[in-house]
């Protein structure tokens with residue numbers, strides 16, 4: 001492909017580009033060879049393109065093999081979570097301004113600005129990409145009067161405003177990063193008047209201006225005749241909030257703290273409900289992101305990640321993408337009322353008359369339309385979307401209440417599943433999450449240990465695992481996004497299968513009958529697959545825990561095989 005540019009070696013106008021990444025130009029083969037040692041470190045199998053529908057997007061510039069690293073990059077900026085719920089704002093735990101380690105607000109403060117820190121020797125305090133620059137701004141605020149009042153402390157030290165401040169300050173020391181940041185999509189016009197805009201106004205924009213930025217600039221205007229920090233009018237700060245809303249990736253640290261980061265290339269990947277890439281973060285190297293191919297990707301294919309939750313139904317995903325990212329996803333799953341035959345959003349029809357259930361399934365006519373009708377595939381029943389929404393919001397409350405309980409019991413989960421089956425398709429995402437919890441309790445909860453489970457219960461667990469597997473295999477066939485969920489299902493399926501088979505082995509021995517190994521070989525296969533899909537989760541505590549459990553189960557199964565063969 002030929003496009004004009006300047007030679008990376010001699011700066012001459014030229015038309016040849018590196019054929020692999022198409023990002024760097026050369027005047028000829030000689031200079032390309034000369035530059036290869038440097039360029040190969042950043043030569044990436046991608047190119048950035050533009051369309052009216054997507055804005056900028058990224059596509060593969062050559063075939064990419066599954067599981068290969070597509071690129072690694074450092075963030076433009078990282079900071080504490082910028083968009084919080086009310087309950088999060090009341091938490092007295094604060095991410096250290098230097099390194100995000102969780103600390104108690106009011107305990108220890110930065111020696112210069114007094115914002116919460118983990119230790120006066122924390123490395124991030126001097127680092128301009130973390131607290132180094134902002135410290136000079138934060139110390140200009142009036143000191144807090146009542147340090148014993150947690151509420152005033154939380155209002156004075158607003159961690160949610162720091163990322164916006166860090167973005168603004170980028171221009172002072174990192175002009176190239178600032179330029180890249182401003183090139184990111186902000187949907188600033190679409191945001192105006194939304195509740196997110198209003199919230200950002202109250203919690204971030206007016207707070208930063210009133211307490212820090214306006215004062216600093218008024219002072220510098222007086223003494224130096226210029227704004228010390230340019231581009232920090234309300235509209236500029238709102239644009240930055242828009243950039244964060246549309247692009248920021250959440251980074252869940254092993255400490256449980258959630259932070260947000262913006263990346264120059266990773267933030268350009270488009271959304272798909274069936275993405276072909278996934279990413280991991282390096283917590284030791286300042287939150288570098290690594291983008292990995294989730295499956296084989298063909299040259300010319302767009303690279304995609306998932307911006308929303310894969311286990312939500314289309315209407316919830318649609319609402320999230322519309323209100324936070326301002327677009328309608330047109331992927332095959334979103335366009336199909338059955339969601340690729342999984343029926344993950346489907347309801348049960350109660351029939352035209354209350355007493356006679358028709359056994360049919362209710363589906364939305366147009367999953368994207370807020371006024372859509374839901375129709376039954378067996379009888380003439382039609383339901384308005386508002387009614388469905390009302391039913392689902394009540395169900396969601398009930399499911400959440402149970403899931404957030406400290407010790408949810410098997411009985412509670414079984415009862416709620418039975419109750420919800422009257423209204424929801426058995427594959428519905430609410431039932432999916434309850435069943436996913438339940439399979440992990442069969443075999444572990446007091447009174448339900450493996451040995452205590454009846455044959456019928458073991459069978460039920462096996463069936464449930466297979467049902468869940470059949471859903472994830474359709475919506476995430478390469479376990480790109482649901483790898484942990486899938487790994488857990490496979491692990492639990494194997495546990496129940498082995499326990500069931502052990503009993504069959506004992507019975508076969510007692511009756512002097514031959515034993516058929518098939519199911520045990522299947523269990524071996526579940527473990528192999530679990531190991532493979534969990535690979536992506538080595539860096540997260542829950543993933544690590546399950547990988548270790550899978551390894552232990554493999555050893556146990558090997559021992560069992562040896563014992564039977566004796």
Ligand SMILES: C[S@@+](CC[C@H](N)C(=O)[O-])C[C@H]1O[C@@H](n2cnc3c(N)ncnc32)[C@H](O)[C@@H]1O
Nearest residue numbers: 054055056184185246247267268270271325327
């Ligand atoms: C994280 S940004 C991606 C980069 C962006 N296209 C740009 O030009 O900077 C997200 C925005 O890209 C667009 N986008 C991403 N995926 C899309 C999709 N599947 N369909 C339509 N627009 C999409 C939307 O405007 C969305 O708000």
